[in-house]
Amino acid sequence: MEHMWTREIFWNVGADKKIVVYCLAVIALGFFSYGIYRRYFLWRKVSRNKGRISFDALGKRVRSLIIDGLFQRRLLREYYPGLMHAFILWGFFVLFLGTLTIALQEDITSPLMGVSFLKGYFYLLYKLTLNIAGLLAMAGILMALVRRYIIRPDRLSRSAEQGVILIWILIILVTGFMLEGLRIYSLKNSWEVWSIGGWIVSEILSRLNAQDFSVLYLHKVLWWAHLIISFGFLAYIPFSRLIHLVTSPANIFINAPTSQAVLSPIVNFDASGSFGVSTVKDFTPRQIFDFDACTQCGRCQDNCPAYISEKPLSPKKVIEELKARWLETGELMKEGNGVEGKRGGENDGLLDEDVIWSCTLCMACAESCPVYISSFEKIMELRRSLVLMKSTFFPEIATFFRDVETFGDTFGRGRAFREDWAIGIDVKKISDGNQADILYWVGCQGTFHDRNNLIAGTLAQLFKAAGADFGILGKEEYCCGDPMRRIGNEYLFQKTAQRNIELLGRLNFNKIVTYCPHCFNTLKNEYPQFGAHFDVIHYTEFLRDLIRAGNLKITKNMEKRVAYHDPCYLARANDIYNVPREILKSIPGMRLVEPERAKRKTFCCGAGGGHMWMREIPGKKMNEVRVKEIMNGQPEIITTSCPYCLIMFEDGVKSLGLEGIKCLDVCEIIRDAL
Amino acid sequence: MTMHRDVWVLLEAEDKKIKSSSVALIDEGRRLAVQLGGGLTAVFLGQTVEGMDHLVGTHGASNLYFIHDETLHQYAPELYERLLTQLLLGKKPYLVMAAATSLGSDLMPRVAAKLKAPLVSNCVEIRVGEDMKFIKPVQNGRLHATVVCKAPGTKMATVDPDVLTIAKEENQPKIAEVTEMRPDTEGDRLSIRVTGFLKADHRTIDISEAEIIVAIGRGVGSEENFKIIQEFADRIGAAIGGTRPAVDAGILPFERQIGQTGKAVSPKLIIMCGISGAMEFTKGIENARTKVAINMDRQSRVFKSVDLGIVDDLNRVIPQIIEHIDAMADEEKGQ
Numbered sequence A: 001m002e003h004m005w006t007r008e009i010f011w012n013v014g015a016d017k018k019i020v021v022y023c024l025a026v027i028a029l030g031f032f033s034y035g036i037y038r039r040y041f042l043w044r045k046v047s048r049n050k051g052r053i054s055f056d057a058l059g060k061r062v063r064s065l066i067i068d069g070l071f072q073r074r075l076l077r078e079y080y081p082g083l084m085h086a087f088i089l090w091g092f093f094v095l096f097l098g099t100l101t102i103a104l105q106e107d108i109t110s111p112l113m114g115v116s117f118l119k120g121y122f123y124l125l126y127k128l129t130l131n132i133a134g135l136l137a138m139a140g141i142l143m144a145l146v147r148r149y150i151i152r153p154d155r156l157s158r159s160a161e162q163g164v165i166l167i168w169i170l171i172i173l174v175t176g177f178m179l180e181g182l183r184i185y186s187l188k189n190s191w192e193v194w195s196i197g198g199w200i201v202s203e204i205l206s207r208l209n210a211q212d213f214s215v216l217y218l219h220k221v222l223w224w225a226h227l228i229i230s231f232g233f234l235a236y237i238p239f240s241r242l243i244h245l246v247t248s249p250a251n252i253f254i255n256a257p258t259s260q261a262v263l264s265p266i267v268n269f270d271a272s273g274s275f276g277v278s279t280v281k282d283f284t285p286r287q288i289f290d291f292d293a294c295t296q297c298g299r300c301q302d303n304c305p306a307y308i309s310e311k312p313l314s315p316k317k318v319i320e321e322l323k324a325r326w327l328e329t330g331e332l333m334k335e336g337n338g339v340e341g342k343r344g345g346e347n348d349g350l351l352d353e354d355v356i357w358s359c360t361l362c363m364a365c366a367e368s369c370p371v372y373i374s375s376f377e378k379i380m381e382l383r384r385s386l387v388l389m390k391s392t393f394f395p396e397i398a399t400f401f402r403d404v405e406t407f408g409d410t411f412g413r414g415r416a417f418r419e420d421w422a423i424g425i426d427v428k429k430i431s432d433g434n435q436a437d438i439l440y441w442v443g444c445q446g447t448f449h450d451r452n453n454l455i456a457g458t459l460a461q462l463f464k465a466a467g468a469d470f471g472i473l474g475k476e477e478y479c480c481g482d483p484m485r486r487i488g489n490e491y492l493f494q495k496t497a498q499r500n501i502e503l504l505g506r507l508n509f510n511k512i513v514t515y516c517p518h519c520f521n522t523l524k525n526e527y528p529q530f531g532a533h534f535d536v537i538h539y540t541e542f543l544r545d546l547i548r549a550g551n552l553k554i555t556k557n558m559e560k561r562v563a564y565h566d567p568c569y570l571a572r573a574n575d576i577y578n579v580p581r582e583i584l585k586s587i588p589g590m591r592l593v594e595p596e597r598a599k600r601k602t603f604c605c606g607a608g609g610g611h612m613w614m615r616e617i618p619g620k621k622m623n624e625v626r627v628k629e630i631m632n633g634q635p636e637i638i639t640t641s642c643p644y645c646l647i648m649f650e651d652g653v654k655s656l657g658l659e660g661i662k663c664l665d666v667c668e669i670i671r672d673a674l
Numbered sequence B: 001m002t003m004h005r006d007v008w009v010l011l012e013a014e015d016k017k018i019k020s021s022s023v024a025l026i027d028e029g030r031r032l033a034v035q036l037g038g039g040l041t042a043v044f045l046g047q048t049v050e051g052m053d054h055l056v057g058t059h060g061a062s063n064l065y066f067i068h069d070e071t072l073h074q075y076a077p078e079l080y081e082r083l084l085t086q087l088l089l090g091k092k093p094y095l096v097m098a099a100a101t102s103l104g105s106d107l108m109p110r111v112a113a114k115l116k117a118p119l120v121s122n123c124v125e126i127r128v129g130e131d132m133k134f135i136k137p138v139q140n141g142r143l144h145a146t147v148v149c150k151a152p153g154t155k156m157a158t159v160d161p162d163v164l165t166i167a168k169e170e171n172q173p174k175i176a177e178v179t180e181m182r183p184d185t186e187g188d189r190l191s192i193r194v195t196g197f198l199k200a201d202h203r204t205i206d207i208s209e210a211e212i213i214v215a216i217g218r219g220v221g222s223e224e225n226f227k228i229i230q231e232f233a234d235r236i237g238a239a240i241g242g243t244r245p246a247v248d249a250g251i252l253p254f255e256r257q258i259g260q261t262g263k264a265v266s267p268k269l270i271i272m273c274g275i276s277g278a279m280e281f282t283k284g285i286e287n288a289r290t291k292v293a294i295n296m297d298r299q300s301r302v303f304k305s306v307d308l309g310i311v312d313d314l315n316r317v318i319p320q321i322i323e324h325i326d327a328m329a330d331e332e333k334g335q
């Protein structure tokens, strides 16, 4: 009985038509390849830089491809759109595998070895799987249609193309089920109930009492229609947004090992004549490929603090606009036309300056992009061009650069005042002849800001209380360089970094502990670009270890509602979000309330990317937006572990007129709990 | 080799009077001339000033070169440059000084370039020694650099007018020997001509250039109170600036924000009303000369670094100051 469970592949159409099918397939693949080839030209040739795809860290690339490509991890962080997309992807993926299986049997195993495996239990399982896949895909398409035309979220750009694609896929699926239904209706095999979708169609047909002759005729017509529509779809892929079927996974593969916490260095300031990006041609092929991998899903925009604060920046639009400039330039180049695109010219500026300066380099866009695109990386390139090539920046930034250049700190105070914060604490100084286990890197904020220097002092006192062998650089400490780098002054950054690396390399210590997450990230992740590998930890990690080891003993109860805000450069850039929570939770009585956006999904305080020294760009104040969000949990204390965030929140709490809300650093809470 | 170690000073006039900065410059020139063991000569281009020879002589210059012509009544850069260069080429003084006013700062570099002479701008002190030493602020006044001139020949300097003060000691009335010169300016084709002057309006002047500033903060409270501030600023010819909250509240436009994320100002006088003196704000007033604060809160940080602190409600103090100013003005009119 079992051998009956199979089907004739070219049933009702005739196996002699096979050759036609293969001709059509070749034509479709031809279109597909041509489309990709055309694109390839645009990917590679528009850029003046040579790019080469690297295959190092292969394990990481493949892992990301599986986790975020196949299993859609990042997409599934949002249920509705995540499931919607996953259903379509998985559905089609399985259907595609199913078609391959047929081809395997019909073209390889059957003619060459006389083996047909699509029969029996395997056939039933195969049918069931494919039917479920088809139904899932259909559900996904319907969800997409509802979302696009009924829910209409702000982040979706509306274009006819997307509607066309959805309907096209729907037609493929529906005709597929209809074909199956027609066949089942004619053959009347009861075991075909396993083909759920087809069975439903056949049931409908029997209710309608369809005529056998017309059923066969309709099947034939539909069979060809289904085939042509499907091949047409394949051919259409590289000419529409469907190209993301190719570019998105490729992009995940290409970008997987790139760390968002690190900006790429400009190598050799003496040799290259142009820094940053002033025309699309300055982007690398990899960056250009990003433009094509973008699916315009809008997740980056939804998570961008600048966009949410109504600043003139949307990371999604950044990619869209740059993509348009690139295509424009590429098309003109193809025509052999020397002219560049509308805004592709050297001096036009690819994006408005307000857009470029609105970014706080918080990395939320890159973190949320399902296909590993970093919008801020492109913004950074444009900033570099503004700063290094055109000297175009706000005058307050000019003052800032001068301060750092002259005095080595972001406050423009100078080394004479570097040790003032430590007056009365008696801290050892590490120098050529004087070593310590821990080098406490205080940072400019901890050194000079009249609120943050209290925190720097508290930290030193905690280290002392725990009996740690630590020292500071004192007058020899310099700015780490982070703000300059993220404002676009790579030159000043590298000069500063080299100076620090030279000094640190000479001294004797085992570990660096930093107060500020920005110093932490720079010393830990960016200095290695210049050959300096120090063991760097953040003070929260250090305090956690001291508490765990019993060197600091929490003795007091604190019946307080406390909200912890994750600094971008600690949580998002360095995955440190459990450590401060562990510290806070070790205090009895403390109620930790979580802001809506927390851990890796945290929301920028508003001071990153140089905004500490920049005017407020029109829109809402980012710190107020964040403070309001945090206040939803009704905390009595807002705590964080970054000097920038702390000042921003104190400012926000004051300007919102919130009475009785305290802003404290985590270490101040620990001090109070000892 | 014996050298003339003569000192020359460039004079300027305003409202048909020699500017006080110029008079002070003569005093400074005399001090240096004595140390150098040379004579002091003044040079002036422009329109006749009543009693000039007497004034210049009394302050210690024995000679005055007075170059006058219709075309010199207003500063004409190219012409001034040509005439002064010619004169100096002939006389070869040891040191030439001018006040670092807008005229001095424009003219001296032109002449220095023509003479190929070293010029140190905006000095706050000049010392005589084996080599001349010029001390001048750099990095926005946070540091002072000593510039040593080792080159032979004429040295030039402009002096910060703010450090120039007229000497207190009684001078013997003396008359300087005046050499009048009438240059031929027919052939000069001037590409730069001054067509007139606009007086700076304290209401519209850029705060980074204002000499007097009334700065407001959150403590001003409302638009209503702001009107009193405006009246006050008008009375004393002050430009209005403020803190970031004042800008955020929409009372002031961003161009008037002082501080770390706004502008740095360097007025001679700043009066801070309802400002707490946060670091981000004080970063912008590091170069202000005299600082006055009006704040209700005795503990306020703003009082840490002011020359005069008034602890009171600004809505009480300011109307009283206005009244006082008006009374003084009436008195003056009455006289």
Ligand SMILES: Cc1cc2nc3c(=O)[nH]c(=O)nc-3n(C[C@H](O)[C@H](O)[C@H](O)COP(=O)(O)OP(=O)(O)OC[C@H]3O[C@@H](n4cnc5c(N)ncnc54)[C@H](O)[C@@H]3O)c2cc1C
Residues within 6 Å of the ligand: A607, A611, A612, A613, A647, A648, A651, B216, B217, B218, B219, B220, B242, B243, B244, B245, B246, B257, B258, B259, B260, B261, B262, B263, B273, B274, B275, B276, B277, B278, B279, B280, B281, B294, B295, B296, B297, B300, B312, B313, B314, B315
């Ligand atoms: C990244 C960043 C950048 C910043 N940049 C700047 C900047 O460039 N410039 C700037 O100014 N700020 C800046 N700030 C804000 C700064 O930190 C302070 O919050 C701000 O300067 C305080 O302004 P204020 O003194 O007007 O207000 P407050 O601090 O609220 O002070 C108001 C004062 O007015 C007094 N007062 C109230 N009523 C009266 C009355 N009737 N009579 C007399 N006194 C009264 C009060 O006692 C109080 O001292 C920045 C903040 C951040 C976080």
Ligand code: SF4
Residues within 6 Å of the ligand: A300, A303, A304, A305, A306, A307, A313, A314, A315, A358, A359, A360, A361, A362, A363, A364, A365, A366, A375, A376
């Ligand atoms: S880095 Fe942050 S602020 Fe900049 S575009 Fe991305 S999400 Fe927006």
Ligand code: SF4
Residues within 6 Å of the ligand: A293, A294, A295, A296, A297, A298, A299, A300, A301, A315, A316, A319, A368, A369, A370, A371, A372, A373, A375
């Ligand atoms: S950059 Fe990434 S997150 Fe943003 S719209 Fe494109 S695909 Fe979506």
